[in-house]
Every structure is written in C-alpha cells, then in structure tokens.
Amino acid sequence: MQERKAVLLTYPETFIRDEFVDLALAAEYHPSSVKTSKNLVYSKYGVGEGKALEIKELVKELDASVILIDETLRSSQEYNLAKLAGVQVKDREKLILEIFNRRASSAEAKLQVKLAELSYEMSRAKEKVKLAKSGEQPGFFGLGKYEVDRYQRDIRRRVSTVNRKLEEARKRRELYRASRKRxxxxxxxxxxxxxxxxxxxxxxxxxxxxxxxxxxxxxxxxxxxxxxxxxxxxxxxxxxxxxxxxxxxxxxxxxxxxxxxxxxxxxxxxxxxxxxxxxxxxxxxxxxxxxxxxxxxxxxxxxxxxxxxxxxxxxxxxxxxxxxxxxxxxxxxxxxxxxxxxxxxxxxxxxxxxxxxxxx
Ligand SMILES: Nc1nc2c(ncn2[C@@H]2O[C@H](COP(=O)(O)OP(=O)(O)OP(=O)(O)O)[C@@H](O)[C@H]2O)c(=O)[nH]1
Ligand SMILES: [Mg+2]
Incomplete structure (x- = not known):
C-alpha cells in the first residue's frame, strides 16, 4: 500500500471533503492526510505558498507518493507542486479518470474512458511538453523527448481511432433503440x-x-x-x-x-x-x-x-x-x-x- 499513500488537498466543507476522500478511495489511494483550504486556485501551486511548503513536509513525513488536489490544475501548477514536493500531483479530473479506468468493464465504457483521457491530455499537451523540456518532474517523465506538434498529432490520431469505434457502438445503440421504439x-x-x-x-x-x-x-x-x-x-x-x-x-x-x-x-x-x-x-x-x-x-x-x-x-x-x-x-x-x-x-x-x- 506504500506506493498508494496520498496527501489530499480539498475544500473545508464537510461533504466536499468527504466526497474527495471517497474519490481517492475509489481510485484505491490511501488517504494518509487530508488538508483543506478555502482557495485551491492560486496561480503557482494551486494552493498558497505556505500551504505548499506544509504539504511538502507532510509528504516527506508520511512517505507519501502522490498529492491529490480537489481542483482542475493547469500543467504549470501541477509541475510546480510536483517539483517542490518531489512526488506526482494529480487533480480532480485525473482522479476521476483513474476511477473510470479501473472500473469500466464494457468495451464501450472503456472506449469512452479512453476518449476522456485523450481529451484531458490534449488540453494539456502543449504546456506539458514545454515544461518537461525544462527539466523532468514526477508526472512529466518521458514527455521531454517529444515535439509539441508530434505529441498533439499522436493524440489526435488516437482520438479519431477511438471515435470511429465509439461511432460503431453508438450506431448499434441507435438500432437497438429504434427496435424498441417500434x-x-x-x-x-x-x-x-x-x-x-x-x-x-x-x-x-x-x-x-x-x-x-x-x-x-x-x-x-x-x-x-x-x-x-x-x-x-x-x-x-x-x-x-x-x-x-x-x-x-x-x-x-x-x-x-x-x-x-x-x-x-x-x-x-x-x-x-x-x-x-x-x-x-x-x-x-x-x-x-x-x-x-x-x-x-x-x-x-x-x-x-x-x-x-x-x-x-x-x-x-x-x-x-x-x-x-x-x-x-x-x-x-x-x-x-x-x-x-x-x-x-x-x-x-x-x-x-x-x-x-x-x-x-
Ligand atoms: N438507507 C438507505 N440506503 C439506501 C437506499 N437506497 C440506496 N441506499 C444505499 O446508498 C448507497 C448507494 O446506492 P446505489 O444504489 O449504489 O447508488 P447509485 O445511485 O446507483 O450510485 P452510482 O452507481 O455510484 O451512481 C448504497 O450503500 C445503498 O445501500 C435507501 O432507500 N435507504
Ligand atoms: Mg449505481
């Protein structure tokens, strides 16, 4: 379980906090510590500077391997926090995608998750590749060798393959629906x-x-x-x-x-x-x-x-x-x-x- 130890950062409202713990558990992380903040949209780290340093210490103390943050982060925020704390940082969207990925069982659900993952990567591709070139950090490994264009093209190609397969599934559904309507x-x-x-x-x-x-x-x-x-x-x-x-x-x-x-x-x-x-x-x-x-x-x-x-x-x-x-x-x-x-x-x-x- 060591490698799934996580430090969670979320908002103080009880139900938001509880839901984020549930999300972490569903993705099979072990929530070692849950920190809250009223603001998770500071430009550099998502959290404020002081909180970021506190998190860095916590990660070391608990020997955690990941920071989970209850917001959508830009790649630069993810990069800065990963660099500061020396571990991977995952945002709310990434966490939800991981749950879907673990749980999707039908072929169609798997394709849908793949499409969502590719959309997530596409929206971050440019900034991520650039950041990876300036020095690799956890979560950015291997990306530095890519050129932005080639990486985006690669994602786009995979998106069209997935879309084609999903279109077939959609057509099957439509036929099925039409037969029921009949x-x-x-x-x-x-x-x-x-x-x-x-x-x-x-x-x-x-x-x-x-x-x-x-x-x-x-x-x-x-x-x-x-x-x-x-x-x-x-x-x-x-x-x-x-x-x-x-x-x-x-x-x-x-x-x-x-x-x-x-x-x-x-x-x-x-x-x-x-x-x-x-x-x-x-x-x-x-x-x-x-x-x-x-x-x-x-x-x-x-x-x-x-x-x-x-x-x-x-x-x-x-x-x-x-x-x-x-x-x-x-x-x-x-x-x-x-x-x-x-x-x-x-x-x-x-x-x-x-x-x-x-x-x-
Ligand atoms: N006490 C009580 N618990 C309920 C009732 N209906 C559902 N639950 C509980 O609520 C939890 C969620 O129930 P599910 O039926 O899985 O909920 P769902 O809406 O299908 O959830 P997702 O599939 O995650 O979207 C389970 O632990 C259920 O046992 C109810 O009428 N009374
Ligand atoms: Mg259900």
Missing part, C-alpha cells in the same frame, strides 16, 4: 448524483441484483430491463451517476451511454432525501445542469426522493419546499424498505399516459 415501449431512465440510490431502485423495481455501493461511481454503464407496470410494459434504464464539477468533455465522452436519457420518455431524477438541504441543493443543481446539457426537458423529469427510511416525511416536505420542487412532480420512496414504490409505479404510469405529446 414496439412502442415507453422508456424510463433513472438518473442522479452518484450514490443517490439509482441502482438500488432499479433492483427493487426489476428484481435484479446489480451491484450497489457506498462509494462513488459504482455504476459505469447503462443497463436496461423490461418492467411491467399494471400490465403495461416499459423499459427501465439505470445510468452512470453524476458528480459536481465534471468537465464538459467527460460528459461528451460518455454521451453515447448518457444519450439513453435524451431519448427517454421519462427521467426519474433520484435524490438522496437524507442529505442536508445545502448538499442536496448543490447535487440537484449539478444533476439539472447535466440533464440540460443532454437536452432533457424539465417536463420529462420526475423527482424521486429516495432513502426516506433515513428521514421523516415532514423533513422531506420542508426540503422539497426549500428546493422549490413541484409537489406534483415528486415521489418519496425508500429503495431499501420498499416504502413508496407502489406510488412511484403509479405516478410513472400516470405520467406516461397523461401527456404522451409533451413526453414524446
């Missing part, structure tokens, strides 16, 4: 922040036993099953969870699996109702933003307030009011105990029947 089965998708309980609900509704988990990004590919609602057949999909501060190119890379949401008649936006309102509000906002990026209209969305076993009905009502969710567009459920599931089924059915024009 039978006119309505499509319903579960979406929401990672850990909200989408897969737990999927399992509850379809009697499946897909993996659920406490960490982040348990599910990395879409899974669809048929479901009978009052003898009406619908197709239910479980999808990849969202996370805040996810860059556009990552959503773009995952678009072919997330497109399931674009084509759904109804999207069930699953929320963890047991969270404090501030956290819930930030997570809701990042989900709504991502859904809008995927061209999902608000009229297609039903809010599913999950984990009702961990909170009271009054509390949920209060949160719903604070979040200004339309009471007619929400259902309170527990995937764990089954509470509210029958109501959820009938609300889904009603929405599919009542407004077929709005819902396509």
């Amino acid at each position: 039978f006119e089965f309505p499509m319903v998708s579960l979406s929401g922040y990672t850990g909200a309980g989408k897969t737990s609900l999927f399992n509850r509704l379809t009697q499946e036993s897909k993996t659920t988990g406490e960490g982040v990004f348990t599910t990395l590919s879409t899974c669809t099953r048929a479901l009978l609602l009052n003898s009406k057949k619908v197709l239910l999909s479980d999808t990849v969870g969202f996370i805040s501060r996810l860059p556009a190119y990552m959503i773009e890379a995952f678009k072919s699996t997330l497109e399931e949401l674009t084509y759904s008649d109804l999207v069930l936006l699953v929320l963890d109702a047991s969270l404090v309102t501030d956290e819930l509000s930030i997570k809701l906002e990042s989900c709504e933003k991502t859904l809008a990026d995927l061209s999902v209209s608000p009229s297609q969305v039903l809010y599913v307030l999950n984990k009702s076993d961990l909170t009271t009905a009054e509390e949920v009502t209060e949160k719903v009011a604070l979040l200004q969710l339309h009471p007619n567009r929400m259902v309170r459920v527990s995937a764990k105990t089954g509470e509210g599931i029958e109501e959820l089924k009938s609300v889904v059915l009603k929405n599919l029947e009542v407004s077929p024009i709005v819902l396509k």
Whole structure:
C-alpha cells in the first residue's frame, strides 16, 4: 500500500471533503492526510505558498507518493507542486479518470474512458511538453523527448481511432433503440448524483441484483430491463451517476451511454432525501445542469426522493419546499424498505399516459 499513500488537498466543507476522500478511495489511494483550504486556485501551486511548503513536509513525513488536489490544475501548477514536493500531483479530473479506468468493464465504457483521457491530455499537451523540456518532474517523465506538434498529432490520431469505434457502438445503440421504439415501449431512465440510490431502485423495481455501493461511481454503464407496470410494459434504464464539477468533455465522452436519457420518455431524477438541504441543493443543481446539457426537458423529469427510511416525511416536505420542487412532480420512496414504490409505479404510469405529446 506504500506506493498508494496520498496527501489530499480539498475544500473545508464537510461533504466536499468527504466526497474527495471517497474519490481517492475509489481510485484505491490511501488517504494518509487530508488538508483543506478555502482557495485551491492560486496561480503557482494551486494552493498558497505556505500551504505548499506544509504539504511538502507532510509528504516527506508520511512517505507519501502522490498529492491529490480537489481542483482542475493547469500543467504549470501541477509541475510546480510536483517539483517542490518531489512526488506526482494529480487533480480532480485525473482522479476521476483513474476511477473510470479501473472500473469500466464494457468495451464501450472503456472506449469512452479512453476518449476522456485523450481529451484531458490534449488540453494539456502543449504546456506539458514545454515544461518537461525544462527539466523532468514526477508526472512529466518521458514527455521531454517529444515535439509539441508530434505529441498533439499522436493524440489526435488516437482520438479519431477511438471515435470511429465509439461511432460503431453508438450506431448499434441507435438500432437497438429504434427496435424498441417500434414496439412502442415507453422508456424510463433513472438518473442522479452518484450514490443517490439509482441502482438500488432499479433492483427493487426489476428484481435484479446489480451491484450497489457506498462509494462513488459504482455504476459505469447503462443497463436496461423490461418492467411491467399494471400490465403495461416499459423499459427501465439505470445510468452512470453524476458528480459536481465534471468537465464538459467527460460528459461528451460518455454521451453515447448518457444519450439513453435524451431519448427517454421519462427521467426519474433520484435524490438522496437524507442529505442536508445545502448538499442536496448543490447535487440537484449539478444533476439539472447535466440533464440540460443532454437536452432533457424539465417536463420529462420526475423527482424521486429516495432513502426516506433515513428521514421523516415532514423533513422531506420542508426540503422539497426549500428546493422549490413541484409537489406534483415528486415521489418519496425508500429503495431499501420498499416504502413508496407502489406510488412511484403509479405516478410513472400516470405520467406516461397523461401527456404522451409533451413526453414524446
Ligand atoms: N438507507 C438507505 N440506503 C439506501 C437506499 N437506497 C440506496 N441506499 C444505499 O446508498 C448507497 C448507494 O446506492 P446505489 O444504489 O449504489 O447508488 P447509485 O445511485 O446507483 O450510485 P452510482 O452507481 O455510484 O451512481 C448504497 O450503500 C445503498 O445501500 C435507501 O432507500 N435507504
Ligand atoms: Mg449505481
């Protein structure tokens, strides 16, 4: 485990800090120390100079091999901090890519991760190669021998190969979707922040036993099953969870699996109702933003307030009011105990029947 010892740098808010620890764990790092700072966007190191020196000492003391920072760093910031501390520095995006890389199991998911990795490298290629030439640091090894042009060309070539393969996968999906449409089965998708309980609900509704988990990004590919609602057949999909501060190119890379949401008649936006309102509000906002990026209209969305076993009905009502969710567009459920599931089924059915024009 020695080589996975990490010093973490994140923001002080408890849930942001906890989420970053979860991200580090999911990438199989050992968080040896967690430091916080209100500002991680200083120009030289990301953190301020004093904090950077503190981190350098910590790395030495703990014999850590990597610094993980909860922000998107420019290559120069990564380089400066790596040079100061003598170990690799990885930013939030890199960490998320590492998790995806470890967990992606389907061929399509692997290609999507590859595409996201290449986009990440492309945006940094120029500065990285230049920096590597001025003296190699951990994380920049081997790059110094490249010319900027050749490195960029190399990445571009790999991007087009991956894109070609992804296009084939997308076409297969499209055909599959068209065949489902032909039978006119309505499509319903579960979406929401990672850990909200989408897969737990999927399992509850379809009697499946897909993996659920406490960490982040348990599910990395879409899974669809048929479901009978009052003898009406619908197709239910479980999808990849969202996370805040996810860059556009990552959503773009995952678009072919997330497109399931674009084509759904109804999207069930699953929320963890047991969270404090501030956290819930930030997570809701990042989900709504991502859904809008995927061209999902608000009229297609039903809010599913999950984990009702961990909170009271009054509390949920209060949160719903604070979040200004339309009471007619929400259902309170527990995937764990089954509470509210029958109501959820009938609300889904009603929405599919009542407004077929709005819902396509
Ligand atoms: N108490 C309680 N826990 C729940 C409920 N639903 C899900 N959980 C727990 O919440 C955690 C996350 O559940 P998942 O179903 O894996 O969440 P997900 O939304 O699919 O997460 P990703 O696949 O990472 O996007 C697991 O530990 C579940 O056991 C619920 O209704 N009540
Ligand atoms: Mg899941």
